[in-house]
Amino acid sequence: MNIVPTRTFTQKYHVKTVVWLTLFILLVIGTAKMTGVDFIMFFANFGQFTALLQQMAKPDWQYTSLVVQPILETIQMALIGTTVGTLVAIPFSVLAARNIVKNKFLRGIIRFILNLVRTLPDLMLAALFVAIVGIGPVAGVFTLAIFSFGMISKLFYEAIETIDEGPLEALQAAGANKIQMVVFAVIPQVFNYFVSYFLYTFEINVRASTVLGYLGAGGIGVYLQRSLDQFAYGQTAIIILGILMVVLIIDGVSNTLRERLL
Amino acid sequence: MTEKPIIEFQHVSKTYQNGTIGLKDINLSIPQGQFLVVVGLSGAGKSTLMRTINRMHDISTGNIFVDGESIVHLEGKELRRLRRSIGMIFQNFNLVKRSSVQRNVLSGRVGYYSTWKSTLGLFSKEDKQKAIEALQRVGLGEKLYSRADELSGGQQQRVAIARAFMQDPKIVLADEPIASLDPLTTESVMDDLKRLNEEFHITVIVNLHSVSLARRFGDRIIGLRGGELVYDEPISKVTEKDLEAIYQPVSIVKKSEVQA
Ligand SMILES: Nc1ncnc2c1ncn2[C@@H]1O[C@H](COP(=O)(O)OP(=O)(O)OP(=O)(O)O)[C@@H](O)[C@H]1O
Numbered sequence: 080m081n082i083v084p085t086r087t088f089t090q091k092y093h094v095k096t097v098v099w100l101t102l103f104i105l106l107v108i109g110t111a112k113m114t115g116v117d118f119i120m121f122f123a124n125f126g127q128f129t130a131l132l133q134q135m136a137k138p139d140w141q142y143t144s145l146v147v148q149p150i151l152e153t154i155q156m157a158l159i160g161t162t163v164g165t166l167v168a169i170p171f172s173v174l175a176a177r178n179i180v181k182n183k184f185l186r187g188i189i190r191f192i193l194n195l196v197r198t199l200p201d202l203m204l205a206a207l208f209v210a211i212v213g214i215g216p217v218a219g220v221f222t223l224a225i226f227s228f229g230m231i232s233k234l235f236y237e238a239i240e241t242i243d244e245g246p247l248e249a250l251q252a253a254g255a256n257k258i259q260m261v262v263f264a265v266i267p268q269v270f271n272y273f274v275s276y277f278l279y280t281f282e283i284n285v286r287a288s289t290v291l292g293y294l295g296a297g298g299i300g301v302y303l304q305r306s307l308d309q310f311a312y313g314q315t316a317i318i319i320l321g322i323l324m325v326v327l328i329i330d331g332v333s334n335t336l337r338e339r340l341l
Numbered sequence: 342m343t344e345k346p347i348i349e350f351q352h353v354s355k356t357y358q359n360g361t362i363g364l365k366d367i368n369l370s371i372p373q374g375q376f377l378v379v380v381g382l383s384g385a386g387k388s389t390l391m392r393t394i395n396r397m398h399d400i401s402t403g404n405i406f407v408d409g410e411s412i413v414h415l416e417g418k419e420l421r422r423l424r425r426s427i428g429m430i431f432q433n434f435n436l437v438k439r440s441s442v443q444r445n446v447l448s449g450r451v452g453y454y455s456t457w458k459s460t461l462g463l464f465s466k467e468d469k470q471k472a473i474e475a476l477q478r479v480g481l482g483e484k485l486y487s488r489a490d491e492l493s494g495g496q497q498q499r500v501a502i503a504r505a506f507m508q509d510p511k512i513v514l515a516d517e518p519i520a521s522l523d524p525l526t527t528e529s530v531m532d533d534l535k536r537l538n539e540e541f542h543i544t545v546i547v548n549l550h551s552v553s554l555a556r557r558f559g560d561r562i563i564g565l566r567g568g569e570l571v572y573d574e575p576i577s578k579v580t581e582k583d584l585e586a587i588y589q590p591v592s593i594v595k596k597s598e599v600q601a
């Protein structure tokens with residue numbers, strides 16, 4: 080009656096795990112070959128890298144006062160972009176969540192749009208917006224808003240799909256409509272995730288906007304590019320230190336907030 | 342004792358999409374103000390029966406009347422209005438654990454509010470006062486501002502009762518409300534339900550697995566087996582033997598039926 084069953088061959092020797100692992104390793108090796116990732120060259124030219132590091136080890140402190148303004152601009156760009164993207168992402172993520180929208184067709188359309196948005200490379204978006212609204216931070220904000228929208232809506236709907244559905248049922252049974260169900264039974268359960276995903280995306284955007292600056296989309300990136308072009312690695316060091324500080328601060332804030340909220 | 346029926350089942354059957362039979366030709370009339378206990382084995386269709394009344398489940402054939410009105414074709418606003426008038430208590434309480442007790446209790450009232458007013462949390466003074474009274478009624482007034490997950494299971498179930506009370510319900514459906522509680526808290530939860538019934542003349546329907554509780558609290562006991570109504574007696578006529586018969590496994594009954 081109560082005998083432990085013997086495992087099948089597949090279960091016993093973890094055949095599935097082994098097969099998947101082998102496939103994965105082969106895939107990595109294969110792609111490295113095809114894309115021409117050359118580890119030998121990487122280590123052979125390592126000297127150049129250390130030379131650059133040495134120059135950067137002498138930060139040009141006088142440059143500090145000059146980068147404060149563009150760093151603030153970068154933060155503003157990232158903040159506005161992330162906020163706008165998040166606000167648009169909220170209704171979309173609700174509509175994409177399996178446990179809220181039972182209509183497969185509607186959900187499919189929404190998810191398709193979201194996938195499409197996430198496929199657009201942010202550099203292409205930046206180039207596009209620079210062409211439309213001209214060089215400057217506005218192009219950066221648009222780019223970051225769309226990028227954040229794509230990323231946050233996915234993180235959000237996945238969070239929504241993990242909630243306890245009991246309260247949803249209770250609200251429905253009490254005569255609540257769909258919006259009331261979301262406001263009373265869903266939002267309280269996912270709010271913490273929302274805050275932490277927002278901060279996470281904000282942090283990514285601060286870093287991303289430095290790259291966007293290369294394309295003329297405003298912020299500290301413009302200065303980063305200039306310093307590198309002029310081989311002024313002392314200035315580059317200051318900029319990197321500045322960005323590092325901002326990222327550390329955001330990380331600190333988001334950790335404290337998360338601890339408070341959980 | 343018997344007034345006009347508040348709930349009436351006429352030849353109600355329900356077959357789930359996968360072919361499972363939930364209910365089979367149920368005829369049942371429940372008078373206003375009754376405390377009705379539903380018993381039966383696991384899978385007998387007790388939850389299904391209950392959920393057809395507030396249309397959390399749709400039926401396949403037959404008709405159900407609540408307060409004289411057929412409910413099987415209600416939609417949208419009408420359906421929400423029906424649900425608003427029927428409180429529901431769940432085995433797992435179904436509170437929003439991260440919200441305050443106050444907000445949980447008030448959420449029972451959202452059916453009376455427009456979308457935007459409830460979204461902004463603009464509950465009237467009277468309703469906030471009503472929430473306090475509902476909580477005091479179940480002995481949890483001091484927990485108003487606690488988070489729901491700080492409460493014990495029994496306390497959470499009583500908050501759920503307060504939430505149902507906020508709906509000004511004519512009917513309360515309780516689906517195994519005490520299945521995850523200890524004997525002592527069971528007592529107080531059942532008392533709370535009984536008081537809703539006696540003081541406010543609310544019709545209460547409770548699914549129970551405990552025969553002794555069924556006899557103590559019910560006015561009437563009905564038994565289900567394999568989706569069929571196999572027993573229906575006022576409490577005065579219920580005997581221990583009857584109840585034993587209801588709890589007999591379906592297979593044994595089926596066999597004896599075949600032999601007969
Ligand atoms: N959503 C569903 N889809 C398919 N079959 C279902 C569904 N819900 C319930 N059933 C089946 O319908 C029958 C009646 O189930 P129901 O939940 O009403 O029983 P119950 O008497 O409440 O049992 P329990 O005491 O275990 O809660 C069971 O055979 C069950 O497996």
Ligand SMILES: [Mg+2]
Pocket residue numbers: 387388389516
């Ligand atoms: Mg059940």
